Amino acid sequence: MPVIHQTLTLVKKDLVLELRQKYAFYGILLYIISTVFVINMMMGRPEEQIWNALFWVVQLFVSVNAIAKSFIQESRGRLLYFYSLVHPRCFIAAKLLYNILLMGLMSIIALASCVIFLGNPIINIGYFIGVVMLGGLSLSLLFTMLAAIAAQANQNAALMAIMGFPIMMPLLMLLANIARSAFVPVLQPGLPNMFLLLAGMDVLIIGLAMILFPFLWKD
Amino acid sequence: MAKHWWKALAVLLLLYTIIAGFLVKIPVIENNEQSTRNLFFHVPMWISMYTLFTISVINSIRYLGKYDLKKDILASCSANVGVLFGVMGFITGSVWATYTWGGTLTSDPKQISTAVALLIYLAYLVLRMSVTDIDKRARVSAIYNIFAFALLIPLTYIIPRMVDSLHPGSATSPGFRGRDTSGTLMMVFYPAFTGWTLLGVWIYTLLVRYKRLELKNIFK
Numbered sequence: 001m002p003v004i005h006q007t008l009t010l011v012k013k014d015l016v017l018e019l020r021q022k023y024a025f026y027g028i029l030l031y032i033i034s035t036v037f038v039i040n041m042m043m044g045r046p047e048e049q050i051w052n053a054l055f056w057v058v059q060l061f062v063s064v065n066a067i068a069k070s071f072i073q074e075s076r077g078r079l080l081y082f083y084s085l086v087h088p089r090c091f092i093a094a095k096l097l098y099n100i101l102l103m104g105l106m107s108i109i110a111l112a113s114c115v116i117f118l119g120n121p122i123i124n125i126g127y128f129i130g131v132v133m134l135g136g137l138s139l140s141l142l143f144t145m146l147a148a149i150a151a152q153a154n155q156n157a158a159l160m161a162i163m164g165f166p167i168m169m170p171l172l173m174l175l176a177n178i179a180r181s182a183f184v185p186v187l188q189p190g191l192p193n194m195f196l197l198l199a200g201m202d203v204l205i206i207g208l209a210m211i212l213f214p215f216l217w218k219d
Numbered sequence: 220m221a222k223h224w225w226k227a228l229a230v231l232l233l234l235y236t237i238i239a240g241f242l243v244k245i246p247v248i249e250n251n252e253q254s255t256r257n258l259f260f261h262v263p264m265w266i267s268m269y270t271l272f273t274i275s276v277i278n279s280i281r282y283l284g285k286y287d288l289k290k291d292i293l294a295s296c297s298a299n300v301g302v303l304f305g306v307m308g309f310i311t312g313s314v315w316a317t318y319t320w321g322g323t324l325t326s327d328p329k330q331i332s333t334a335v336a337l338l339i340y341l342a343y344l345v346l347r348m349s350v351t352d353i354d355k356r357a358r359v360s361a362i363y364n365i366f367a368f369a370l371l372i373p374l375t376y377i378i379p380r381m382v383d384s385l386h387p388g389s390a391t392s393p394g395f396r397g398r399d400t401s402g403t404l405m406m407v408f409y410p411a412f413t414g415w416t417l418l419g420v421w422i423y424t425l426l427v428r429y430k431r432l433e434l435k436n437i438f439k
Contacts, residue, residue: 153350166338
């Protein structure tokens with residue numbers, strides 16, 4: 001299948017670029033550690049509910065910063081070059097895949113530094129890691145699409161925050177609610193429904209990105 | 220004149236809504252007392268808002284089909300008026316909540332999710348302001364508009380129905396329809412939502428005409 005092959009090549013290209021520069025990775029790493037360290041200095045070891053809230057806020061800012069780069073780093077000429085080579089759907093699929101990988105890694109790092117600096121109130125660690133990966137996936141899907149829109153609007157990073165924050169609010173509330181089960185040993189009502197809703201939202205975002213991105217690229 | 224009958228209808232229906240809405244004898248439903256009359260003002264705002272946002276998203280899709288800038292103007296104007304009605308719906312609801320729920324901004328899921336939906340649409344308006352190139356603005360905002368509408372429906376229609384709300388008709392609070400035994404509430408409610416929706420569409424057509432005059436040079 002040439003489509004899958006093209007997509008994977010584009011993902012590989014992004015990965016190689018990242019491995020050569022290592023700028024995004026270490027930049028975000030510094031960002032995570034300094035944020036979590038500041039929280040540690042301000043409030044020491046917070047209770048579980050505050051820990052959960054702070055963790056998701058950290059995740060939010062990490063994903064904005066990590067993903068905003070994905071389109072900004074591409075110069076106009078290079079985008080034109082890709083446009084002549086591959087279908088826009090392959091391009092956005094590659095960006096989505098690469099950002100999912102990046103966010104997965106960043107989520108693990110954010111979780112590790114939160115546990116190191118802010119203590120570990122998590123009872124069910126396996127479940128929490130699962131939710132964190134799911135959250136990283138959802139956030140990266142959403143922000144990739146928004147970064148693509150913001151890239152069209154004069155590469156404006158502030159615009160991405162304006163567009164993204166209202167949209168991610170329900171997503172983040174959902175994630176924080178799902179994650180609460182990892183802190184308390186009691187059964188939470190409505191948990192399968194929330195998972196379904198999250199999955200539905202992810203499917204919706206992927207579908208919209210696939211349909212709408214070709215229009216966005218026609219310049 | 221034949222084209223404008225619906226504007227006269229809108230005025231008549233709204234006059235009826237305001238006069239009858241405050242004078243008609245309504246059933247007293249638990250502790251809602253006379254605040255039940257807000258039904259004639261609060262709920263129609265949302266219906267009007269949904270109508271305008273639907274017009275907006277349809278025009279955005281039509282814009283992406285043909286790249287006709289007139290469709291973009293239709294989409295942006297209806298989103299503008301839709302946000303106006305959304306804000307009015309939020310305010311009427313919040314004032315009502317102050318006296319029935321005991322708090323202006325509560326943790327009611329419907330109130331939170333509509334606030335988020337309005338923020339998403341406000342971001343649409345900000346996005347339009349930030350792009351100066353007229354064709355690029357039309358394309359980017361059409362795409363964001365479709366995105367926003369796709370989130371509006373689950374956010375304000377599906378999620379609030381999955382959880383308990385303080386709103387009448389959900390969880391333990393009594394619904395209005397079941398207690399409206401003599402049908403007086405519905406007698407005013409149906410004309411009210413028709414009237415408010417027509418008013419919304421009217422404001423939208425005025426705004427479209429104004430925008431067209433403003434951009435006259437492009438459409439010649």
